[in-house]
Amino acid sequence: MHWYAYTVAGWLMLVGSFGIVRSRDLVHAVVSLSVAQSGTYVLLLAVGYQSGAPAPVFAGGPAPSTRVVDPVVQAMALTDIVVSATVTALLLALSIQVHARHRTVDPDALTRLRG
Amino acid sequence: MSRTVRLVMFGVAAAVLAPLFGLAIAGAPPFGTASHPYRDLAVAAALRNATANVVSSINFDQRGLDTLVEETILLASVVGATIVLRASTGDVRRELAGDDRALAAVTLVSVAVLPGTLLIGLDVVVHGHLTPGGGFQGGVVLATGLHLLYLASRYETLERLRPLHWYRWSEGLSTAAFGGIGVGGLATGAGFLANVLPHGSFADLLSGGTVPLLNIAVGVAVAGGVVVLLAQFLDQALRIASERDGKG
Amino acid sequence: MNTILIGAALTLVALGGAAVAGTAEPGRQAVTLSLFGLALAVLFFVLQAPDVALSQIAVGTAVVPLMVMLAVRKIDRNPP
Amino acid sequence: MSRSALAPLAVVAPILAACVVLVAGRRAPRLVIDVLATATAAGVAATTGFLAASTLGGRAVTWSGGWSPVGGRSVGVVLVADPLGAGLACLAGLLTAVAMLYSWRYLASLQAHYHTLVLLFLAGLVGFALTGDLFNMFVFFELMGAAAYALTALRIEEPDSVQGGLTFAVINSLGAYLSLMGVGLIYARTGELGLARIGRALGGQRADALVIVAFVLVVTGFLVKAAVAPMHFWLADAHAVAPAPICVLMSGVMVELGVYAVARVYTTAFAGVLPGGVLRTALLVPGLLTVTVGSGMCLIQRHIKRLLAYSTIAHTGLFVVAFAVLTPGSVAGAALYVLGHAGIKGALFLVTGLLLDRFGSVDERDLFGRGSRRDPGGWFFLAGGVALAGAPPLGPGIGKAVAEDAAGRAGYPWLVAAFVVGSAVTGGAVLRAGLRVFLGLGHPPQPPASETQGSGEQPETPSLVRAVPRTMLAAIVLLLLAGALPGVVPPLWVAAGRAARMFLDRTGYAGQTLDAAPPTPVAPLPGLGWTTTGVVLGLVSVTLAVAVALLGVYRPRRAGWRGPVRSPAPVELLHRLHSGHVGDYVAWLFLGVAVVGALIAVPLLAGR
Numbered sequence A: 001m002h003w004y005a006y007t008v009a010g011w012l013m014l015v016g017s018f019g020i021v022r023s024r025d026l027v028h029a030v031v032s033l034s035v036a037q038s039g040t041y042v043l044l045l046a047v048g049y050q051s052g053a054p055a056p057v058f059a060g061g062p063a064p065s066t067r068v069v070d071p072v073v074q075a076m077a078l079t080d081i082v083v084s085a086t087v088t089a090l091l092l093a094l095s096i097q098v099h100a101r102h103r104t105v106d107p108d109a110l111t112r113l114r115g
Numbered sequence B: 001m002s003r004t005v006r007l008v009m010f011g012v013a014a015a016v017l018a019p020l021f022g023l024a025i026a027g028a029p030p031f032g033t034a035s036h037p038y039r040d041l042a043v044a045a046a047l048r049n050a051t052a053n054v055v056s057s058i059n060f061d062q063r064g065l066d067t068l069v070e071e072t073i074l075l076a077s078v079v080g081a082t083i084v085l086r087a088s089t090g091d092v093r094r095e096l097a098g099d100d101r102a103l104a105a106v107t108l109v110s111v112a113v114l115p116g117t118l119l120i121g122l123d124v125v126v127h128g129h130l131t132p133g134g135g136f137q138g139g140v141v142l143a144t145g146l147h148l149l150y151l152a153s154r155y156e157t158l159e160r161l162r163p164l165h166w167y168r169w170s171e172g173l174s175t176a177a178f179g180g181i182g183v184g185g186l187a188t189g190a191g192f193l194a195n196v197l198p199h200g201s202f203a204d205l206l207s208g209g210t211v212p213l214l215n216i217a218v219g220v221a222v223a224g225g226v227v228v229l230l231a232q233f234l235d236q237a238l239r240i241a242s243e244r245d246g247k248g
Numbered sequence C: 001m002n003t004i005l006i007g008a009a010l011t012l013v014a015l016g017g018a019a020v021a022g023t024a025e026p027g028r029q030a031v032t033l034s035l036f037g038l039a040l041a042v043l044f045f046v047l048q049a050p051d052v053a054l055s056q057i058a059v060g061t062a063v064v065p066l067m068v069m070l071a072v073r074k075i076d077r078n079p080p
Numbered sequence D: 001m002s003r004s005a006l007a008p009l010a011v012v013a014p015i016l017a018a019c020v021v022l023v024a025g026r027r028a029p030r031l032v033i034d035v036l037a038t039a040t041a042a043g044v045a046a047t048t049g050f051l052a053a054s055t056l057g058g059r060a061v062t063w064s065g066g067w068s069p070v071g072g073r074s075v076g077v078v079l080v081a082d083p084l085g086a087g088l089a090c091l092a093g094l095l096t097a098v099a100m101l102y103s104w105r106y107l108a109s110l111q112a113h114y115h116t117l118v119l120l121f122l123a124g125l126v127g128f129a130l131t132g133d134l135f136n137m138f139v140f141f142e143l144m145g146a147a148a149y150a151l152t153a154l155r156i157e158e159p160d161s162v163q164g165g166l167t168f169a170v171i172n173s174l175g176a177y178l179s180l181m182g183v184g185l186i187y188a189r190t191g192e193l194g195l196a197r198i199g200r201a202l203g204g205q206r207a208d209a210l211v212i213v214a215f216v217l218v219v220t221g222f223l224v225k226a227a228v229a230p231m232h233f234w235l236a237d238a239h240a241v242a243p244a245p246i247c248v249l250m251s252g253v254m255v256e257l258g259v260y261a262v263a264r265v266y267t268t269a270f271a272g273v274l275p276g277g278v279l280r281t282a283l284l285v286p287g288l289l290t291v292t293v294g295s296g297m298c299l300i301q302r303h304i305k306r307l308l309a310y311s312t313i314a315h316t317g318l319f320v321v322a323f324a325v326l327t328p329g330s331v332a333g334a335a336l337y338v339l340g341h342a343g344i345k346g347a348l349f350l351v352t353g354l355l356l357d358r359f360g361s362v363d364e365r366d367l368f369g370r371g372s373r374r375d376p377g378g379w380f381f382l383a384g385g386v387a388l389a390g391a392p393p394l395g396p397g398i399g400k401a402v403a404e405d406a407a408g409r410a411g412y413p414w415l416v417a418a419f420v421v422g423s424a425v426t427g428g429a430v431l432r433a434g435l436r437v438f439l440g441l442g443h444p445p446q447p448p449a450s451e452t453q454g455s456g457e458q459p460e461t462p463s464l465v466r467a468v469p470r471t472m473l474a475a476i477v478l479l480l481l482a483g484a485l486p487g488v489v490p491p492l493w494v495a496a497g498r499a500a501r502m503f504l505d506r507t508g509y510a511g512q513t514l515d516a517a518p519p520t521p522v523a524p525l526p527g528l529g530w531t532t533t534g535v536v537l538g539l540v541s542v543t544l545a546v547a548v549a550l551l552g553v554y555r556p557r558r559a560g561w562r563g564p565v566r567s568p569a570p571v572e573l574l575h576r577l578h579s580g581h582v583g584d585y586v587a588w589l590f591l592g593v594a595v596v597g598a599l600i601a602v603p604l605l606a607g608r
Helices: A004-021 A026-048 A071-102 B003-026 B037-048 B054-062 B064-084 B104-126 B135-146 B148-152 B155-160 B164-187 B211-239 C002-022 C026-046 C050-077 D003-024 D030-057 D083-102 D113-130 D134-152 D159-190 D195-202 D209-225 D233-241 D244-270 D276-299 D304-324 D328-359 D376-388 D395-409 D415-439 D470-487 D490-503 D506-514 D532-553 D569-577 D582-605
Strands: B091-093 B240-242 D060-063 D078-081
Touching (some): A004 A026, A004 B003, A026 A071, A026 C026, A026 D582, A071 B054, A071 B064, A071 D134, B003 D582, B037 B054, B054 B064, B064 B164, B064 B211, B064 D003, B064 D113, B064 D134, B104 B135, B104 B211, B135 B211, B155 B211, B164 B211, B164 D003, B211 B240, B211 C050, C002 C026, C026 C050, D003 D083, D030 D060, D030 D078, D030 D490, D078 D195, D078 D506, D083 D244, D083 D470, D083 D490, D113 D134, D134 D159, D134 D209, D134 D233, D159 D195, D159 D209, D159 D233, D159 D582, D195 D244, D209 D582, D233 D582, D244 D304, D244 D490, D244 D506, D276 D304, D276 D415, D276 D569, D276 D582, D304 D328, D304 D395, D304 D415, D328 D376, D328 D470, D376 D395, D376 D415, D376 D532, D395 D415, D395 D470, D395 D490, D415 D532
Antiparallel strands (some): B091 B240, D060 D078
């Protein structure tokens, strides 16, 4: 269990990147990229976890004390999620235009930018 | 490069990196450790500023600069997607096909759910400094809630209720408000993005100083931004066709 | 108990990620992505990160898959 | 208001201006938008320029949110302006102002959206240069990215444009996510995000696998941005398709900020744990590879923007090599080189943009002999080629000379060859293109099969232009002057020397940032400037460049007049490796990470 969470984080990064490498469709590549990014959330939250500690929200919850799960990594993961979603939106928009101009989204068929 | 060469190359790289990563995590503190030095400081700081949701305190007070930049990224992406998906020469606006009309049952459910969703969104924004959630989560809920209108009736109804430049304005203005509150902190001499308002008493609706204000600014910015983003995609999928397409 | 929950959620996420990257057809990928997003949200809840889990539900299971679906619909509408 | 207010103002001013432009853009006349955007960029340049000059006596530290550290620790995000960082921010402001001047009344169909994105891009560049926090660096990195991706793909009617933008975005985002993994790992070890805090926490520790992997992952994103081989592929695709003024920003400062970030993160956070010798090898190997690939590809291009893009890759390789020497002299050389390169390369891109607007092509073969001898652009282009080759007494020349001198003193005299050859080949390629296009010398080149052509593109102005607008010419002249200046202003050399010393001073950085310690005075670096060797090596480079250019122009034909010439095998291979395939680029990216990782991990972990 100790290293399982970190391993899953690395696995997501690897499997997402592998998805891009073997992709035959740019939309698929963009979605795979977001899988790779989800590895970063898992890593951050795993780093900040403390066994048996409650969430760092005190209203109506636990009495204020520092024995809570690390809120800093949660704030980072939140920022990360927003960034990921907006960049994914931009990438999908670009994919739509690639298709409109090239009539294909297969990377193997997009051969104009060479050399 | 051929597909095989590409996959082999990636495989070689992965074969080097996977064991290195393994060694690295073997040197990390065990999962569930009790030692979190930054956490200790951050929780104390949040309590000092009477912000019950420590994550909100970090996002909007302690590390507010990160969030300001995050809102700016959202703005850049929304403007970017608007530019990339703008109608270009050769594009024509299609009439909507008949199947874009919704079923009566769906309409009923959506109309019933819509006000509740909007209320939940507002609630999540306003209580962001107290309970889980905040401007970002609430903003997304508000934006998606508005799109229930599309399920509820026809795309035209949504289009009429969605003068896009309003949403773009609200996004721009609220991002500017975030930056402006930051500059306000500078002007008082307390520092950029400093929490200069009275902190109130712990766990009250009016507590946390600037945190709830920034939460609201982010809520408006995110709601506006997501509406504009989804609008670009919906327009592309439903409305815009290229002259070069067949019957489409 | 909590350890078991976390382990199960992690396994679900690991499998889900592989499934999303392995789904070759982007139309179906929007669905697997949404389910994967849900699995991540569950994981974040059991890791005591309700703020992150809420964002993940709003973004990862709703908005992003919706955009993927719309992009796929636009692309499929105009075959080469 | 104290000096510490200036850094956050320089970041937030372009953001606020972008919001104003976005909201007012539909109503306000174009002239107002143009003036507002240009003035904002100039204001940022003035502010950060003042910061750069005033911080020579000590860094300006700003804790955002007013969270000043207690006992050396704080929960806030810190901006640390030192002469090098603020100088780069100032460069970003200047280049943006010039790019805005060039784009006066340009890309009219986009309304104010173009200005909004450029201003947000500027905010990202400035923030990235000034921040002293690792996670904040990632956020600014993404801001630079999001704006740059959209700006690259601005001309959506061009098939290449959207494809280049997408490739750029996928590769850079993946790099950023790998960086964030590294941030997570280093946070796991130290519980810190501030660079100075991480430096203190790691100082004196043993470099174990976690620290090594964290460092390698963190710098991966920056190496991708710096287009260090084999992670450089995206750059040529993006620069070839981006509008010319955007190329000025990307080539002149964004790519250089990648190198800067590697250097910043190493010197402030990791220098106490990773030995300099190991880092030097890990940077010299990819750096020299970058110089080789960049100059080789530059030489065999006919698409002029791609040619310039590969020249940027080669020069970035030289900046990496210069930093890898890790002495104050080499860092000062790199800083001066970056300044000179930004001006000259920017001017070259803008002249190429003019070619596109006039002839609808940037293809060396298409344009053969079409430029007129009376066209000032042609002479600017040729002058740019000579300057790029390192001609004394111009900006790139002084940077090259100082870096060569430092490499020799540090015991790496053989690195001089890389500087001479790299600048000669890229300068020669530019000269060759200029001689053919503007003077019509030699025979038109024959087309091999597998390369990007540059013909049949849409101009960036509404229609092909006849007379060049004065604003565009003014922008080009300004950039050429800015590129020449560092070579003839001795105070700038002194400042660069002191800036470099401060940049490498880890203890001083941490003391001023965390303990509000008084600044330690920095003595100037002796003997920094033009030396006889420097001038001679500069002249050698220029002679070689002219030889390369003339050889390219008057090369004896291998095949007859019929049919295309087959390129020699290595050239063909180089062309093929740059496949434009996003999957290939990701595979190369991981291979690059593996190589850098192995170069650092093997010497440190083997034998334990």
